[in-house]
């Protein structure tokens with residue numbers, strides 16, 4: 493038989509473990525305009541599938557989205573977005589009617605809080621949704637170019653670092669990737685610039701939605717997801 497004190501101790505341990513488990517989650521706040529709940533799923537994309545049980549989804553119906561359309565393109569209203577609370581384990585997902593390419597990122601507020609956000613259209617694919625989540629959760633940068641200009645020197649940090657963990661301005665042998673990559677020659681292009689910025693693998697979801705995430709992006713995404 494357990495003594496009264498032992499029972500109380502066990503109850504406290506159980507209670508604390510329930511609370512701790514409860515905190516270990518990512519909260520997806522999904523805002524939508526339609527009556528039908530949007531289909532938001534990460535289970536078909538690796539490594540998001542491993543974290544499905546750590547994601548709690550909350551739906552909110554609204555007609556007020558922090559964005560507008562300009563020349564057929566979505567334009568995010570950052571002033572409106574700054575009004576929401578920047579809770580670290582929360583991602584704001586806006587499912588907007590219309591045709592546009594998704595957007596995702598992290599918005600720094602004056603008080604130091606970070607708002608993680610994703611804008612996707614109603615019929616967007618799981619691959620596109622996960623690509624945008626990578627921007628919002630792990631701060632990954634796009635691995636495609638497009639602009640023939642070089643990545644600006646004033647955006648470079650010390651020792652090859654950029655603000656994006658999956659991009660470097662070194663052409664080879666970036667020290668932060670040595671334990672993750674088995675290649676020493678990188679591929680040119682990133683965050684819309686063709687030159688002066690490099691990614692580690694030829695193919696990646698951050699470059700092409702038909703591809704899986706490369707090992708570098710997987711590493712940094714899992715590191716971020718495992719915070720909660």
Ligand SMILES: [Zn+2]
Nearest residue numbers: 696698706709
């Ligand atoms: Zn990648």
